[in-house]
Amino acid sequence: MLDVPTLFCTFAASGRLFGVPLIDIKEVSAETHCTPIPHAPKHVQGYVNIRGQIILALDLKRILNLPADGRVAQRLVIFKAKIGPAFGLLVDEVGEIASVRNQDIVADETNLDLESPSTSGLIRYICKLPDQLLVVLEAKNFLPIVEQELHQQSR
Amino acid sequence: MKNLTLRTKLLLLSLTLIGFLLFTGWVGQSRLSLLNRNAQVLGTEVLGRLLTAADINAQLFNMVRNQKNAVITNDDEESNDFSAKSESAAQELLKLTSQLEAEATTPEQLRMAGLLLTNVQNLVIINTDCLKYAKMNTTFKAKVILVKKILPALERMTLLIEQSEEMTTAVAETPSPGSIANPEKLLSLTQQLLSSLVLHVATQSMDPSFAAIDKATRVKVDEFFVSVSSYVDPHASIELQLNNLASAMRPDIDAFLVASSIDSNGQSTELSLIQSLASTDTTLKLLQEITKDARDTANQSVLESTYTYWTGSGVILGTVLCGLILGLSASVFISRMITRPVALVKSLAQEMATGNLLARINLKQGDEVGQLATATDSLADALTSLVGQIQQAAIDLGGSSTGLGTIANSLVTQSEQTSSRASGVSAAAEQLSANITTMSSAAEEMSMNFASIASATEEMSVSVGSISSAAEQTSSNVAAVTTAIHDISVSFEEVLGNVREGAHVVANATQMADSATSTMKQLDGSSTEISKVTETIKMIALQTNLLALNATIEATSAGEAGKGFAVVAHEIKQLANQSAKAAEDIATKIEGVQLGTRRAVAVIQEIAGVIKQINSTAERISQSVEHQSRAAQTISQNIAQANTGVGQIALSISEVATTANDMSRSIAEATRGATDVSRNVGEAARAASEISDNIGQVSHAALETNRSSESVTIASQTLAKLSLELTRLASRFKLPSHGS
Numbered sequence: 001m002l003d004v005p006t007l008f009c010t011f012a013a014s015g016r017l018f019g020v021p022l023i024d025i026k027e028v029s030a031e032t033h034c035t036p037i038p039h040a041p042k043h044v045q046g047y048v049n050i051r052g053q054i055i056l057a058l059d060l061k062r063i064l065n066l067p068a069d070g071r072v073a074q075r076l077v078i079f080k081a082k083i084g085p086a087f088g089l090l091v092d093e094v095g096e097i098a099s100v101r102n103q104d105i106v107a108d109e110t111n112l113d114l115e116s117p118s119t120s121g122l123i124r125y126i127c128k129l130p131d132q133l134l135v136v137l138e139a140k141n142f143l144p145i146v147e148q149e150l151h152q153q154s155r
Numbered sequence: 156m157k158n159l160t161l162r163t164k165l166l167l168l169s170l171t172l173i174g175f176l177l178f179t180g181w182v183g184q185s186r187l188s189l190l191n192r193n194a195q196v197l198g199t200e201v202l203g204r205l206l207t208a209a210d211i212n213a214q215l216f217n218m219v220r221n222q223k224n225a226v227i228t229n230d231d232e233e234s235n236d237f238s239a240k241s242e243s244a245a246q247e248l249l250k251l252t253s254q255l256e257a258e259a260t261t262p263e264q265l266r267m268a269g270l271l272l273t274n275v276q277n278l279v280i281i282n283t284d285c286l287k288y289a290k291m292n293t294t295f296k297a298k299v300i301l302v303k304k305i306l307p308a309l310e311r312m313t314l315l316i317e318q319s320e321e322m323t324t325a326v327a328e329t330p331s332p333g334s335i336a337n338p339e340k341l342l343s344l345t346q347q348l349l350s351s352l353v354l355h356v357a358t359q360s361m362d363p364s365f366a367a368i369d370k371a372t373r374v375k376v377d378e379f380f381v382s383v384s385s386y387v388d389p390h391a392s393i394e395l396q397l398n399n400l401a402s403a404m405r406p407d408i409d410a411f412l413v414a415s416s417i418d419s420n421g422q423s424t425e426l427s428l429i430q431s432l433a434s435t436d437t438t439l440k441l442l443q444e445i446t447k448d449a450r451d452t453a454n455q456s457v458l459e460s461t462y463t464y465w466t467g468s469g470v471i472l473g474t475v476l477c478g479l480i481l482g483l484s485a486s487v488f489i490s491r492m493i494t495r496p497v498a499l500v501k502s503l504a505q506e507m508a509t510g511n512l513l514a515r516i517n518l519k520q521g522d523e524v525g526q527l528a529t530a531t532d533s534l535a536d537a538l539t540s541l542v543g544q545i546q547q548a549a550i551d552l553g554g555s556s557t558g559l560g561t562i563a564n565s566l567v568t569q570s571e572q573t574s575s576r577a578s579g580v581s582a583a584a585e586q587l588s589a590n591i592t593t594m595s596s597a598a599e600e601m602s603m604n605f606a607s608i609a610s611a612t613e614e615m616s617v618s619v620g621s622i623s624s625a626a627e628q629t630s631s632n633v634a635a636v637t638t639a640i641h642d643i644s645v646s647f648e649e650v651l652g653n654v655r656e657g658a659h660v661v662a663n664a665t666q667m668a669d670s671a672t673s674t675m676k677q678l679d680g681s682s683t684e685i686s687k688v689t690e691t692i693k694m695i696a697l698q699t700n701l702l703a704l705n706a707t708i709e710a711t712s713a714g715e716a717g718k719g720f721a722v723v724a725h726e727i728k729q730l731a732n733q734s735a736k737a738a739e740d741i742a743t744k745i746e747g748v749q750l751g752t753r754r755a756v757a758v759i760q761e762i763a764g765v766i767k768q769i770n771s772t773a774e775r776i777s778q779s780v781e782h783q784s785r786a787a788q789t790i791s792q793n794i795a796q797a798n799t800g801v802g803q804i805a806l807s808i809s810e811v812a813t814t815a816n817d818m819s820r821s822i823a824e825a826t827r828g829a830t831d832v833s834r835n836v837g838e839a840a841r842a843a844s845e846i847s848d849n850i851g852q853v854s855h856a857a858l859e860t861n862r863s864s865e866s867v868t869i870a871s872q873t874l875a876k877l878s879l880e881l882t883r884l885a886s887r888f889k890l891p892s893h894g895s
Contacts, residue, residue: 007711009704022711028704075701080712097707097725 008127010095010134011077014066018091019098019127019134026080028094032057032073041149045090048076056087058142064122084143098134100127121145160522161493168485175478179471186467193460201453203258208446211251211271212439215278218244219435222282225289226423238286245279255445264448271441278434281426288423297356297414300407305352308404309345312383312397316342319393341397344379351375352411359421369416376408496524500531501716508719511889512539534706538727541699545734546886548692552741553879558681560868567865644788651781661770668763675756682749689738689745696735703728733880740873751862758855 008019034046045057073090108125121141127134221241256268351372383401506514518528706724710717
């Protein structure tokens, strides 16, 4: 899966550590002021204006059904547009850049046992870092989940 | 050109090439159509014209041939046949000529065709005329009439005449009724008639002499018939026969004359040979001209085709060459426009990796690569400003730490001063204590003196009777009292002086305490400012962290080229983290300093309160002492009065008694004042000990302040070290000179 050490941008939400490949990230912004979208799924926090570009901001805690710990999201992780329309994940804070090798992976799609099927496509694998576990997310599956939610809502 | 996007550039390149392609195609198409038109001109026009000309030629010759045949032949039927053919050929000729005129495209051709048409029409008219005459065939007919009719008639007449002559000769000299009067004359007339008729028929009607011959012939004919009709002997058979023959011949001769006069064969031959030939020649010449013109047109068309071919191929080859050169140069230019800024960006990234932030690309190019270069420039700018800010923050930090150190030093100095002042206050307090002790002893002495006054007074009262004897004793006692009072006064003044000195010391201490308080407050303010600075540093460190993260993301996106930059970004991130930690450390230290400072302020304020209390106590002492002083003066006055009274004792016992009473009252007052003094002195002693205690506390607080200051000093030294470290790290980057 990972022949060479891959760099991941890590970020925390509800006290847990998540990560996405650094190559998928466009930038990390401190701008988290959202303009709410009426009738949007609960996953969607709103639109964020990043230097004139409108980014769809998703709430990672709501998508992954993480417990709300009352912390306000401090950072917006914006993905590159090649994954789909420009969108970002609202996270509590951004951590270090982690280098992960193949032997660090402790679980992937084959042996992940997830209760909720709606989040099954979002987690790619779980890696072992020196001090804690890193949940690597699949960025390209976020928007389909939101669309699915939208369809369920409209039905 | 520079500010267009890559897509637009490539689009422009493609458009240029497509434009050249289209132009080449258009030129080729137009050249080909020109060639096609030339070929059509050659194929249809010229060839058609040539064919028409050839047809005209053929028809012309056909017409002329048939005409000639019609003229030549003597047979009417054949003549009609030939003339019909010639007519049809002429009609065909007219039609072809009209066709040629209709097909004419240029004015020259039209003119020539018109000329030809006129000629042909002329020719056709001549031909029709010629044919008309040819059909008539009158000469032949005349000859036939001459040979078949006139000649036999004339021969018979000649025979008749000869018979008549023979008869005459045979009969006699007298004219016989059956003979002719003058046969020789008639014979010669017949011969003349024949010859003139032959001449008439032989001469062509076109001949200028024909009219004369015709006239002569007619004269001869008339003469002959007149001559023949002169023989009017109805009985003479020969004459009758002659007249009959002549009258029978007359229509023939008239017909012959008419036929011979018309001379159709001659006219037709003439027409055919002269006019028709001339007209045909002209027509042929015109036809040749037309053919030549057509050939010229063909040659011109061929030349034009060749020219078109060469220009077309030249233009196409030139355009293709131009397109190739332009396309190649444009692609080289565009690829250079792309590769050069990328190389610049790479070198800038390397420069930045080595820490040189002075380098910039400054590429005025609006396409994606230019935007990349501008973005890299702005990244370098952001890094520059960031490093500058860090440097500034480090310098600020250094300044703050220096200020902090200064403040701490001044605090130490102040606290030392406070300490020394406290010890001064202590000494003063001790002196005060000693004075109070002295005062106490003086007060005791005074008390004792009062007691002795009392006893003396009592003694005086008791032994008023023996005043005389006691007066001296009284006088001595009064002197003793005066002395004692004087002593008391001196003691009081001493006490007052000490109290004033104490008040002065207290005021000094209060001032010192205020100064210390304000210094502490200043320190507190400085600490708050330092807290603000550390907050700013923390914020900068957070922003730097985010910036470094984004820089790492950008560097990762750049792939292999961004590796060096990623290292720099990582180092900056670490630096930012270190700065945040240092700022946190400073904040903690500053909080400690603030706590110590606030405690010191509280203590100093307590000291100030205590000193104020001392001050008020000392003032009360001062008031009491002044009160006592006044009492002592009153005593002194009273005693002086007593002294005077003692001198006057002898004069009035009652006066003495009154004086003794007064004295008694005064003494009671003095006793009360002494008691007051005693109480106040006790109070003063307690206050003094309290002062001592407070002084001890001040010393303690000063020591604590000293400790806090040392801690502040250490913290500021750490801060200075950190700022130096920060400056050293930041100075790795080369910055524009105005930034430092």
